[in-house]
Amino acid sequence: MEMNDIKAVYFIGIGGIGMSAIARFFLNKGISVGGYDRTPSDLTQKLEEEGAWIHYEDNIELVPEIYKNKENTLVIYTPAIPVSHTEFRFFKENQFNLQKRAQVLGTLTRTHKGLCVAGTHGKTTTTSMTAHILHNSHIDCNAFLGGITKNYGTNYILSPKSDYVVIEADEFDRSFHWLRPFASVITATDPDHLDIYGTKEAYLESFSQYSALIQPGGYLILHKDLEMEPCVQDKVTVFSYSRHEGDFHAENIRIGNGEIFFDLISPFENIPDIQLGVPVSINIENSIAAMALAQIAGATAEEIKTAMASFQGVDRRFDFKIKNDRVVFLTDYAHHPEEIKQSIRSIKELYADKKITAIFQPHLYSRTRDFYNEFAEGLSLADDVILLDIYPAREVPIPGVTSKLIYDHLAPEVTKRMCTKEELPDLIQNSDFDVLIALGAGDIENYAPQIVEILKDR
Numbered sequence: 001m002e003m004n005d006i007k008a009v010y011f012i013g014i015g016g017i018g019m020s021a022i023a024r025f026f027l028n029k030g031i032s033v034g035g036y037d038r039t040p041s042d043l044t045q046k047l048e049e050e051g052a053w054i055h056y057e058d059n060i061e062l063v064p065e066i067y068k069n070k071e072n073t074l075v076i077y078t079p080a081i082p083v084s085h086t087e088f089r090f091f092k093e094n095q096f097n098l099q100k101r102a103q104v105l106g107t108l109t110r111t112h113k114g115l116c117v118a119g120t121h122g123k124t125t126t127t128s129m130t131a132h133i134l135h136n137s138h139i140d141c142n143a144f145l146g147g148i149t150k151n152y153g154t155n156y157i158l159s160p161k162s163d164y165v166v167i168e169a170d171e172f173d174r175s176f177h178w179l180r181p182f183a184s185v186i187t188a189t190d191p192d193h194l195d196i197y198g199t200k201e202a203y204l205e206s207f208s209q210y211s212a213l214i215q216p217g218g219y220l221i222l223h224k225d226l227e228m229e230p231c232v233q234d235k236v237t238v239f240s241y242s243r244h245e246g247d248f249h250a251e252n253i254r255i256g257n258g259e260i261f262f263d264l265i266s267p268f269e270n271i272p273d274i275q276l277g278v279p280v281s282i283n284i285e286n287s288i289a290a291m292a293l294a295q296i297a298g299a300t301a302e303e304i305k306t307a308m309a310s311f312q313g314v315d316r317r318f319d320f321k322i323k324n325d326r327v328v329f330l331t332d333y334a335h336h337p338e339e340i341k342q343s344i345r346s347i348k349e350l351y352a353d354k355k356i357t358a359i360f361q362p363h364l365y366s367r368t369r370d371f372y373n374e375f376a377e378g379l380s381l382a383d384d385v386i387l388l389d390i391y392p393a394r395e396v397p398i399p400g401v402t403s404k405l406i407y408d409h410l411a412p413e414v415t416k417r418m419c420t421k422e423e424l425p426d427l428i429q430n431s432d433f434d435v436l437i438a439l440g441a442g443d444i445e446n447y448a449p450q451i452v453e454i455l456k457d458r
Contacts, residue, residue, distance in 0.1 A: 003107075006074050010067040011035030012088055013078035014054055015044040018170070019101055021144040021156040022076060027051050028158050034067050036087055060090045070096045076104055079173040080394050105144060106178030108165050112142065115293045118169035118176055118210055119187030119223070121339040122286050126187060128314050129283075129290035131157055131166040136310070137294070137303040141166050147333070150312035164297055169210070171203075172196065176210050183219035183296050185241075185289040186211070189228045190338040195366040195395075204228045221248070221292050223285070239267065241292060243285050248292045250274075250284050255349065258323075264288065264304075268295040271304060277311035280318045280346040316445055318346070321452050328354075328435040329455055331448055335363040335441035337374030344381040347437055354434035358382035359424070360406075361440035362390045365398040368405060376409035384415040384433060388424065391442025425450050 009026045011019050014035030020043045027033050027050055034053040037044055044054050055062050067073050075091045075098045083089070091098050108114070115134075117127040124146040131143035132151055140162035145155040157166075169176035169184065172193055189207050191200040204227055211230040214220050220232055224242040232238060240246035243253075250262040252272075260279040264271040271291070276283050291304050299307075313319065322329040328351065334343040340360070347356055358379055362368045368375070368390055379385045387403045403418060410416050419427050421444070428436070428451055438444050438451070 003111075005072055006031060007072035008032040008034070008066050008069070009074045009076060010063070010091070011076050012081050012085065012091075013037060014047065014052065015039075015041050016078050016080070016101075017043070017146055017148075017155055018144065018168070019076065019078055020044075020047055022101055022104055023047055023052055024050065024154070024156040025142075025144070025158065032066055034064065036063075058086045060087050063087065070094060073097070074099065074104075076101055079175070100173075100175065100178070102170065102173075102175030102178040105167050106180065108142075108144075109167065109180045109182070112165040113163050113182040113297075114165050114167055114179060114184075115141070115297060116167045116169040116176070116179055116181040116184040117187065117289070117293075118171060118184060118207065120171075120190045120192050121334070121336055121342070122187035122282075122289070123168045123170070124314055124333070125283065125317050126185060126286045126289045127166055127168045129287055129308070129311055130293045132311050133290060133294040133299055133304055133307040134162070134164060134166065134297055135159070136307045137299040139164060139294075139297050139299055141297075144168065145314075146170070147314035147317060149314055151310070166293075171206060171210075174206055177206070177213065179210075180213050180215055181218060182215055183221070183293055184210075184214055185221045185223075185293060186226060186228070187223055187286075187289060188338065189226050190336065192336050192367070194370050195364070219296050221289060223289075239292065241285070241288050243288070248288050250288060253284065255279075255281065258350070260284065264291055266292065266295060269301055271301045274305060275309040277309050278313040278318055279350070281349045282342045282346040283318070318343075321448055322455050327433075327455050327458055329438075329448075329451060330436075331438045331445055333441050334439045335367070337371050337378050340375060340378035340439060341381065343437065343439060344378065347435060348381065351435050355384070355432070356382045356435045356437065357384040357386065357431060357433035359386045359388065359436070359438040359440075359444065361388040361421075361438075361442045361444040362403055362406065363441040364393055365390055365395050365401045368403070369398055369401045372405035373409055375406045376411075379406065380411035380414050382414065382437075384431070385410055385417070386424070386427060386431075387416070387418045388421055388440075388444065391440065391444075393442070421447060425454060429454050 015037035134141035143157040143166040241248035
């Protein structure tokens with residue numbers, strides 16, 4: 001099915017952060033958009049306000065006829081949907097054009113110049129920074145992001161004039177193998193999703209396969225510390241980057257008074273006095289990668305400097321809820337051991353000599369089983385740790401796998417407690433700390449407003 005043949009698009013799992021961005025793309029094209037999701041959310045409500053038809057019961061009889069014409073309907077589904085799903089089975093058995101969201105993004109990288117960001121962590125912030133720079137430059141871009149940007153209040157940017165599309169390249173379910181980037185960053189390859197890949201070696205191999213998908217004449221920008229072996233085609237330029245070394249790196253880093261400045265060293269053009277709009281040290285590397293992609297696309301030094309200073313961040317990524325002289329409270333989506341380490345290290349660097357309490361809600365039983373030692377090591381960088389129950393997401397419980405695996409392996413000097421989500425507000429009310437950070441990819445964010453109210457009274 002060619003893009004011009006599509007009259008209607010139906011999404012199974014339309015409320016997902018990535019799925020909703022594609023839904024908005026088709027809505028902006030004037031194409032009829034409908035879909036199913038398990039529960040209403042802010043995202044689904046906004047999509048409905050923008051013109052999408054959405055329902056919340058797995059029942060094909062409720063789906064309007066416009067989405068049942070297989071000659072001109074594209075059906076897009078999330079890998080999280082089970083094969084037993086009634087609507088999924090209907091479209092599959094009736095041989096509709098059925099695609100994963102990653103396949104649709106792959107199509108866009110063949111019709112546009114794809115600027116993609118892959119890696120175990122740092123993808124969403126780096127992708128959002130790249131999109132923000134280009135959108136505020138003479139280049140502009142389309143963008144499909146893995147989080148809601150604070151600058152735009154959305155996970156999607158549309159440009160009628162730009163040939164560039166910025167995409168978060170997700171390794172879950174090997175989705176990023178559908179992409180054909182013009183240029184890509186790979187931020188990290190610390191093993192994850194072992195429920196999908198099985199072994200560290202298979203995980204690294206998937207990134208090597210991804211690196212082979214860069215189009216001839218394109219660019220690959222690799223973090224210096226990656227274990228993977230890139231497998232690039234002829235005429236692909238390979239650059240390296242990191243905080244302190246590589247083709248792209250930072251010099252003259254200045255951190256203080258809640259601000260971060262540094263000079264970008266680049267094979268294209270050095271840029272002095274970059275100011276980070278979200279001043280946490282982990283964003284030094286994220287911004288270096290984003291600025292590398294922006295320079296490849298043709299953004300000017302002044303455009304880059306202005307955009308980096310005005311970047312406000314992404315919801316749930318170092319998302320400051322309270323920041324005053326008495327207390328600091330922020331949330332971060334960190335759900336991998338290396339992300340936990342980098343998150344707490346960044347906070348300690350920004351708030352030296354402050355007492356830091358970390359709340360952590362583990363995400364997935366399998367990830368907890370595979371990395372409980374590493375989680376404990378990262379969380380032990382905090383002074384005080386509060387562990388919540390595991391957020392199951394798509395999984396069923398695994399016997400013997402609970403948050404206590406992490407709890408039992410925390411460093412002896414760390415003050416540690418376990419509690420339920422319901423007990424958390426009272427525990428915070430009676431706790432002493434200077435900086436509170438809530439970590440995790442589950443529903444811990446839902447408790448942030450209540451925590452804010454508690455801390456406002458301090």
